[in-house]
Amino acid sequence: MKIRDTVLALLIGIGLWQVLVGITGAPHFILPSPWRVAQAAFKSRVIIAENAWVTTVEVLLGLLIGTLLGVVTAVQLALSRTAERLMLPILVFTQAVPVFALAPLLTLWFGYGMGSKIVMAVLIIYFPVTSAFHDGLMRIDGGYRDLSISMGAGKWNFMRHIQIPQALPSLGTGLRLAAVYAPIGAVIGEWVGASRGLGYLMLLANGRAKIDLMFASLIVLACLTVVLHISVGFLAARLTRYAQGTGAL
Amino acid sequence: MSGSPGITVKGQHRLGARVLFNTDLHIPGGQWTCLLGRSGVGKSTILRLILGLDTGGVFHGSFDATDGDPLTGRISYMAQSDLLLPWLSVVDNICIGGRLRGEVPWIARARDLLDRVGLSGHADQKPATLSGGMRQRVALARTLFEDRPIVFLDEPFSALDAGTRADMQELAAEVLQGRTVLLVTHDPAEAVRLAHQITVLSGQETQNWPVPDTTALRDINAKETLASQARLLAHLRGIAA
Numbered sequence: 020m021k022i023r024d025t026v027l028a029l030l031i032g033i034g035l036w037q038v039l040v041g042i043t044g045a046p047h048f049i050l051p052s053p054w055r056v057a058q059a060a061f062k063s064r065v066i067i068a069e070n071a072w073v074t075t076v077e078v079l080l081g082l083l084i085g086t087l088l089g090v091v092t093a094v095q096l097a098l099s100r101t102a103e104r105l106m107l108p109i110l111v112f113t114q115a116v117p118v119f120a121l122a123p124l125l126t127l128w129f130g131y132g133m134g135s136k137i138v139m140a141v142l143i144i145y146f147p148v149t150s151a152f153h154d155g156l157m158r159i160d161g162g163y164r165d166l167s168i169s170m171g172a173g174k175w176n177f178m179r180h181i182q183i184p185q186a187l188p189s190l191g192t193g194l195r196l197a198a199v200y201a202p203i204g205a206v207i208g209e210w211v212g213a214s215r216g217l218g219y220l221m222l223l224a225n226g227r228a229k230i231d232l233m234f235a236s237l238i239v240l241a242c243l244t245v246v247l248h249i250s251v252g253f254l255a256a257r258l259t260r261y262a263q264g265t266g267a268l
Numbered sequence: 269m270s271g272s273p274g275i276t277v278k279g280q281h282r283l284g285a286r287v288l289f290n291t292d293l294h295i296p297g298g299q300w301t302c303l304l305g306r307s308g309v310g311k312s313t314i315l316r317l318i319l320g321l322d323t324g325g326v327f328h329g330s331f332d333a334t335d336g337d338p339l340t341g342r343i344s345y346m347a348q349s350d351l352l353l354p355w356l357s358v359v360d361n362i363c364i365g366g367r368l369r370g371e372v373p374w375i376a377r378a379r380d381l382l383d384r385v386g387l388s389g390h391a392d393q394k395p396a397t398l399s400g401g402m403r404q405r406v407a408l409a410r411t412l413f414e415d416r417p418i419v420f421l422d423e424p425f426s427a428l429d430a431g432t433r434a435d436m437q438e439l440a441a442e443v444l445q446g447r448t449v450l451l452v453t454h455d456p457a458e459a460v461r462l463a464h465q466i467t468v469l470s471g472q473e474t475q476n477w478p479v480p481d482t483t484a485l486r487d488i489n490a491k492e493t494l495a496s497q498a499r500l501l502a503h504l505r506g507i508a509a
Binding site for chain 1: 316319320321341343344345347349351353354355356364365367368369370394395396414420
């Protein structure tokens with residue numbers, strides 16, 4: 020994605036938005052114009068920044084903890100057939116429970132602070148990370164296994180020196196998904212009950228008919244997600260290049 | 269390497285209800301045995317069986333070292349695919365066995381072996397930068413790093429171009445001298461060139477095929493080598509028919 024193309028696409032988007040406002044003649048409390056939103060964003064920049072920071076911390080901590088848990092689970096599943104047999108059905112079943120429906124419960128258990136939002140983000144990314152990494156760990160060339168057995172390798176050393184490095188590109192795939200899901204988790208957590216964060220600010224602005232502020236918060240949230248997506252994309256590409264022997268970690 | 273043991277394999281291997289092969293194979297110690305036979309007859313299976321790898325079937329019988337000690341941990345293995353780990357440097361690939369056993373890898377020795385296979389300038393490169401022939405050399409160095417008296421080679425040169433293959437045969441014959449080598453191959457020329465013993469496997473029997481009187485590694489152009497090659501090829505075609 021070239022920067023020029025991105026800027027162009029952005030300008031076209033804003034242009035279309037402005038045209039839509041002009042054509043429909045919608046009042047500003049239904050569909051504010053881009054300019055109005057920009058003004059609101061500037062006027063409320065401090066409050067937006069404060070709340071964006073809260074959401075960012077929730078998302079990053081959620082990503083970090085969710086990834087760690089996912090990686091540990093995937094390795095454990097790959098090391099032990101018994102664990103795999105017992106755990107996989109449970110994991111799939113938990114995926115059948117819509118995580119969003121758990122949000123009120125999580126708020127009840129972990130309170131109105133950051134805790135419940137982080138847990139929400141962790142829950143939402145745990146499965147994609149675990150499943151992608153586990154697939155990568157199991158999709159190993161049988162030849163490596165044969166060679167390792169002939170060399171007298173232990174299970175854990177085989178995991179550490181061959182299976183894990185070889186599965187890093189798959190972990191990258193899981194992380195890309197996680198980067199998209201984690202902000203959704205955090206914001207839904209904030210909608211259900213919070214006193215800080217972009218999700219909270221959106222609800223607050225909506226309640227006070229400050230639709231321009233709501234739009235501004237929404238755009239900042241989208242920007243956060245895009246930045247996160249791009250950063251994780253870089254990381255994932257790095258993991259892949261390392262595993263292919265064409266780059267350092 | 270003196271005192272490399274021979275191996276005897278006697279028994280029947282079954283895949284479900286089907287008998288894959290009956291075998292009575294004697295692999296002499298300290299020499300090259302080349303195992304030939306049509307595809308699917310179980311050449312690689314014998315090798316995997318002795319290595320303790322999954323064969324997808326059941327073996328009824330026994331395989332033993334001629335010196336009476338267990339075979340476990342005394343065989344190193346090289347396959348058709350070089351199986352180099354792309355993220356490790358050449359020298360780290362050579363000593364991967366040490367890491368896999370939880371030992372501190374002996375880098376200096378790996379560098380010596382790399383020198384021996386003629387790649388000393390490439391120690392810190394990644395495998396992706398090497399040609400197919402160079403990668404097989406690294407795989408050979410990795411096999412040598414294991415320093416085991418018995419070496420199993422499963423068509424290790426079959427994917428190489430003719431010139432590189434001839435070079436690799438010479439190199440392998442030189443560096444593996446004195447070890448007990450079992451080479452699975454489809455190439456009669458390769459077998460006649462390298463073998464002290466040629467064994468042809470068919471479903472029901474294990475037959476030793478006469479090798480020329482000259483010593484291995486044999487001259488490719490020698491009359492005896494060429495004649496023996498032609499006879500072996502005719503024999504293999506006869507079995508396949």
